[in-house]
Amino acid sequence: SRRGIPEAILAEGKSTAQVVALAETALETTDRALLTRVSDDQVDALRTALAESAPDATIERRGTTVRVVGSDFDQPELGVTVGIVTAGTVDKPVGDEAEIVCADAGAMIDRVDDVGVAALTRTLDQVERFRDADVLIVAAGREGALPTVIAGLVDTPVIAVPVSSGYGHGGDGEAALAGLLQSCTVLSVVNIDAGFVAGAQATLIARAIHSARR
Template identity: 40%
Template sequence: MLEDILKQVESGELSADEAREQLATFENLGFAKVDHHRKKRQGFPEVIFGEGKTSTHIIDISRAMMAKNENILVTRVNKEKVKKVRKELPDFEYHEIANLLFMKNSTDTPQFQGYIAIVCAGTSDLSVAEEAALTAEAYGVEVRRYYDVGVAGIHRLLAHIDEIRQATVTVVIAGMEGALPSVVGGLVSHPVIAVPTSVGYGANFQGLSALLTMLNSCASGISVVNIDNGFGGGYNAVLIHRLANQK
């Protein structure tokens, strides 16, 4: 990248000011430093974590990213903030179950072969599952959803297992005792990313029981992200899927 910019300056295609702007790694908004260079380093632009930010923060960061034609994903954003953000930036799509906003600005979305499977134990886990699924779709990956297939009725999972086995990677979301990733991990030959949720009764300890079950899984090939971290599960699945597509 640096060599290309220097050649363009040398040939007169770029001015010094234009080159300086392209080489800038972040934009300082005072309250935030927007990392415009992240897509070049990691392949995907920065994601806005909505919790703790005001609607004004989200709007200003989004406008900075829009100026660079970057796709914008905002996670963990409540309805009150959504209303204010969409009043200023109506091109945002709101996904209520996942508490997520997405705006497509870039035309160079990568094209991948194959799909990611999102396997969810119960309907109560849907907000985390949809956060994972929509994160993957925002990065241009096909997602196939298999919901309400928890271990209390294992036949529901087995009805879809042939299609799940054809995925590049599977993200498994479960609360309660968190056993579903171990079951899936023993039935497929690809990586499984386990996402524990805070869904469950008192001894669930807000997802800690599911987290510990997943960390102690006897099935090989399982990686675990933090409690309720659907975004992390979906993002890591995309990274694996991208590597698989480089073969």
Template identity: 45%
Template sequence: MDLKSILNKLKNNEMDIEAAESDIRSMGYVPVTDIAKIDIFRKHRTGIMEAILAEGKDPHDVVEIAKAQVAASGRVLITRLNDAHREMLQARFSSEELEWDLHSKGVVVHNGTPVSMTGGVVAIITAGTADIDAAEEARMVASEMGCETIAIYDVGVAGFHRLVNEMQVLREKKPDSIVVAAGREGTLPTVVSGLMDVPVIGLPVSTGYGAGAKGEAALLSMLQSCSVLSVVNIDAGFVAGAFAARIANRVSEARNTKSQE
């Protein structure tokens, strides 16, 4: 039963308040056999769409969850795929239903339903090419949340002039938020935050070796930043992209409201 049906029953005295409250509280998820309960109202409740983390899941289960989510909302993002997941998805969906991103090991499964664009703009920047996988995961999430994305890759502080050359692009595109992915010493988010007047989300990446390897030095560096930025966990591209898109979408909403006054 959907929300409109419950409210109509309540209006027509076919249901009392307690029963309506109970039914409403039980809404918002769809059971998928005995393996999952997908949260189909998450986007409406929080502004962030439901997604499937494939890592650790059986390929058959990933397919069944994807089918249920597509039936409910038209699109679903799947992250952290392995070869077995990819093969199973290719066997169960047509090529027209799959939008792959090989860098991020992600895919969007859809039934032709387009993304509803919000007007939000998110920039995705990496220090090096080794940081692109995590950055692309963030970009896919922001795109699925309706944002235009700007990708600027391989502009780390080892060659600072590369970033300087891209600053004009950033100023022209006027992003509402910026994700900066960096490994090793993780300096780039601090630099970008010191140059731009929009929120910056630091995304530490598990590159580097020796002391502080696997993103630990990058994480600590970003947490100690002297310029103001937010920081997500190591390799947490989904969280970085979702947070950036949430900011951008709220900014866009405010911008549209102001233009109508």
């Protein structure tokens, strides 16, 4: 593990056997394993394998992200809140990816879903929660306006994640990415669908705040 952030196993494009083997190794060496972009079949195979090799391990799954925690894992606690906000249904798995990374590091999570700018009052209703977070991850697809809007309403640092929803020109998350890089409010950006990177960056900031608090 680099910088205290666990190396995640990107399951997509790997064989089920490879994924299981990599997860078992991670579990042995770091007491837990983090897997992203996991298919249903890969999860099933993982369950079967771990029932044998690590029967005490707990398997958490959110969207396409999986975290396996060994019985010896010494869960840290940071006492710092990462707000994780998603605009629409399709943005949720990206938020999940970020959430599992932050939770693994012991951050407290405040998760807010379905506050896309098409129904702005729902967004505005949550402003206090956004302000109470120590750091915010905001994931949005299509035109990706949500992180820009939220960053204009809070003092919290915002990490924006463009999501690969939408079709036609600017689809695959490119419109959201370009818009976030051009944002007229202050925020920093990670790559399209890179929930893992956003979570890891938020964790580094949360740790800095945690150290300062002590």
